[in-house]
Amino acid sequence: MAAPALICLAHGSRDTRTSKTVTALVKEVKAQRRDLRIERAFLDHSRPAFQDVVDRVVAAGHEEIVVVPLLLTQFEESGDRVTDELERAQARHGSLRIHTTDVLGLEPRFLEVLDERMRAALKDARVRELDALVLAAAGSTDPLANQAVARLARVWGAHHRLPVTAAYASSAPPATGEAVRAFRAEGRRHIAVASLFLAPGPLDDRARELALEAGAVAVSEPLGAHPEIARAVLARYAVGAVELVPV
Template identity: 65%
Template sequence: MTAPALLALAHGSRDPRSAATIAALTDSVACMRPDLRVETAYLELAQPDPASVIDRLVADGYDEIVVVPLLLTHAYHAGVDIPAVLDAARARHTGLRILATDVLGIQRSFLPILDARLRAALREARATELDGLVLAAAGSSDPLANAQIARAARAWGAHHNLPVLAAFASATPPATGEAVRQLRADGKRHIAVGSLFLAPGFLPSRAAELALEAGAVAVSEPLGSDPEIARVVLARYAVGAVDLVPIPV
């Protein structure tokens, strides 16, 4: 029996670095599981779109597809856009069994990746002191999604025994520049920013720009492609594949 196809569904960006990062991540997933058909699609701003990839998989004989959203929080895209993609696919293809797993989320195992990216940024900036942190993320109109970011920020700050503020690149304050200025107002002078984004794009670039303008000593690159993130993708897929197995009645 052919295993269900894995469709990694990313947000999408006009920045070509974003697609390159997502491609590197899904290539890593495919290398870990060479028995799987692994495809990538984007919700917006980039191609291919999910409908065309799903149609191609069906044309190639796949009647089971597990969609893994490459999202760090469960916000609008996960709650509205992805269900719409699935409903449209089922309407086009009678008999297609397709489901979406939970989003990647913010795993504790992602924090060491964040640390590694920040250490690289600190080395490049030749910054040797650190007395404050900002955790920058996309932000959402969903307060629960923003609360996830705030919890991750607290955990990250506690790990380093440093004061930390969460900042958001859209939808809700504070922006990264505001967060850096707030820490400076509290007497901190060596503030670094960790980028809790999966891939480069407009929002991470804008967050970095605002942070540096406000006096941050360094801003890390997004998480990017990492074996641990690939493992989480496959863990999500494994749960989804089991959920597709029919239950005898």
């Protein structure tokens, strides 16, 4: 019996950089597991759409699908949308067994990717000294999601022995500019901002713009199509595939 197919499901965006990054990430996932049927799909704006991908996978003979949402934090509205899409797919393909996993989440090992992106940003900006860091994320109306970002910021700060503040591009304070200005008010002048976004897009752009306006010396690129992110996708898939095994 063939292993379940894997669909990497992203929000999608009118910003083409988002879909290009998702495509590159899925390519990396495929490189790590060439034995699997792996597809990308989007909920909005970008193509291919989720239902179209499900149709294609079913037509290829797969009866089981694991869906991994490409999200760093859990959004209630996103969860509802993913559930709706899975129910539609199940209704259209009665014999299909389909399971969605937890989101990627904020794995401590992602800090290694943040460090790599940050080193590149500091090199480009010719910055040799830091006295504070800001961890910039999308932000959520769910306080638990924001608390998860704040916890990761504390772990990151402890690792580098620097003060770190979590900041958000929407839905929750502080914004990146506010976080940078707060550090500057303490007398700190060498403040860098790490982008805790999976892919570039409007929120990442806004966080970057506000940080630089406030005096940040460098802002890193999003996590992107890094092998560590791909490994996290496959770890979620492995758990989801087990969930599909009949008891």
